[in-house]
Amino acid sequence: MRILFVQPLYPPISKPFQRIAFKLGTSPAITLQQLATITPPHHSIELINEPFQRLDFSQQYDVVAISCITPTAPRAYNIADEFRRKGNTVVLGGYHPSALPQEALSHADSVVIGEAENVWATVLRDIEQKNLQPMYYSKTPADLKTMPPLRQGVGEFALLTARIEATRGCPMRCDYCSMSNLQIHWHVYRKKPVPLVVKELQMIPQKWINFCDASLTIDIEYSKSLFKAMKSLNKRFICYANIHMVAKDEDFLNLAKEAGCTMFNIGFDSLNQASMNAVGKAVNQVNEYKTSIKKVNDHGLAVNGQFVFGFDNDTTQVFQTATQTINNLDIDSPSVNILVPYPGTALYYRLDREGRILTKEWDQYTLDKVVFQPKKMSPDDLLDGAHQVWKTLNSTSNILKRCLKAIKLGISPTLMTIGQNLYGKALY
Ligand code: SF4
Known part of the structure; x- marks a missing residue:
């Protein structure tokens, strides 16, 4: 069969320099690359990552598989509708269709709920046998230990x-x-065998790697073995970590630096x-943030910190001190988000029960808009307060100070700090 995988565009990009920044430095999610990897070789595969490539709706496919998150769901649904109108079979999956499968099914021939790896072969077989089911639920977590190395050379990244x-x-x-x-x-929580990760890293031509794991501090000992094995690969990388773990283990920080x-x-989420x-x-x-950041910096590593506003305990007062507090933390690249109740989360169900969801226009769920009624302030107060904090933190003088401060961390952390600060400013 001829299969098209589509990753709809995120975040929304309107200015040409945003497009350039995106194409240079932001790799899209690897979900579809993972599915392409386990697709039986007798099928032909194309993978479109917007905005790296444009979709050609005049092409005919046996299967169009689209993965989306909440803010890309409307775009995914448009793409799905258009391909279905032209007679293509469309399968939707990802966080959002998994949370709201009935909604997704109104735009697709079939919806995969949960991690697709365990059911993908069945979906393809059923399509070939003209027996496609409306929903496929992945009953067990995908086993990372048995995954083949991530396929390279499919799609543009x-x-x-x-x-x-x-x-x-x-x-x-x-x-x-x-x-x-x-x-x-x-x-x-699951782990790939370290030799498999190393093999994948060796197959990737890019020097700069972005680990998309939820956190590499969940199993510190695993990460330490991974870092040891990465030492000779001459890669540079960024990864997620939890603040309560990242500075606990000197060896972890030393090995991370060497890797x-x-x-x-x-x-950090909240102050x-x-x-x-x-x-x-x-x-x-919160009272440990500053010492932990300093410890990470002392090992020549930079910190990109994310803060979220709009929790039920937040009042407008939080904005009066936030910029100063975040600046005092000496974070190398801070980013500010507005709380989003994504479908499928406990927060979403609670706010929905309380009648506090203001819109279900999913393309508004982009972390810079208010889509729910905050508890202790108005939606406008939350929007204005968060934007003001973001704007002040990203003033030219603040960015300059952070980039100059990062020089003592070494060349690569400085380059990463400059890149993150400029990317954040470009997206604003
Ligand atoms: S926000 Fe919480 S659940 Fe989500 S990845 Fe971070 S620590 Fe894990």
């Missing part, structure tokens, strides 16, 4: 960076995180301890 996955899932179940969807298996780590992506406790992330101890 960023010029300078590539994504890879060493582990999957996160057991923390924070109530606002898509990984906490209990009907799926993303709360089950080529340049920056940790860390979800308000009560908010962290309320959403199930009490392990984030």
Whole structure:
């Protein structure tokens, strides 16, 4: 069969320089690359990552497989509708269709719920036998140990960076995180054998790697073995880490540096301890942020910190001190998001029950818009407050200070810090 995999565009890009920044440095999710990897070789495959390539709706395929998250769902549905109108069979999957399969099914011939690896061969066989079912539920978590190395050379990806996955899932179940969807298996933590990750890294031509794992501090000992094995590969990488673990182990930080780590992506999320406790992330101890960041920096590693506004404990007061507090933390590249109740999360169901979801226009669920009624402020207060913090943090003088401060971390962390700061500014 002729199969087209489609990854709809995210984030929305309107300006030409955003497109350039995206093409150079932002690699799209690897979900479809993973499915392409396990697709039996007798099928022919094309993979379109928007905006790297444009879709050609005049082409005819036996299967069009589209993966989407909540903000890309409307675009995915448009693509699905158009291909179906022309007689193509469309299969939808990903976080959003897994959370709202009935909605997705109104735009597709079939929906895959959960991780597709376990059911993909069945879906293809059923299409070949003209017996496609409306829904396929992946009952067990995909086994990373038996996965073949990620297929390269299919689709276009960023010029300078590539994504890879060493582990999957996160057991923390924070109530606002898509990984906490209990009907799926993303709360089950799994690891790829280190030699397999190394093999995949060797197959990737790009020097700069972006680990898309939820966190490389969930199993510190695993990550230490991975870092040891990566030492000779001469790669540079960025990965997610949890603030309560990242600075606990000197060896971990030393090995990360030696392996080529340049920056940790860390979800600090809130400056308000009560908010962290309320959403199930009490392990984030606000009063430890500064010492942990300093320790990471002392090992020549930069920190990209994400902050979220709009938790139920947040009042407008949080904005008055946020910029100063975040600047005082000495984070190399801070980013500011507005809380989003993604379908499938405990937060979504709670706010929906409380009648606080303001819109179900999914393309508004982009982390920079308010889509729910905050508890202790108005939606406009939340929007204006978060934008003001973001704008002040990304003033030219603040960016310059952060980039100059990063010089002491070494060349690669400095380059990563400059890149992250400029990318953040370009997207604003
Ligand atoms: S927010 Fe982070 S720590 Fe919490 S469940 Fe999601 S990935 Fe895990």
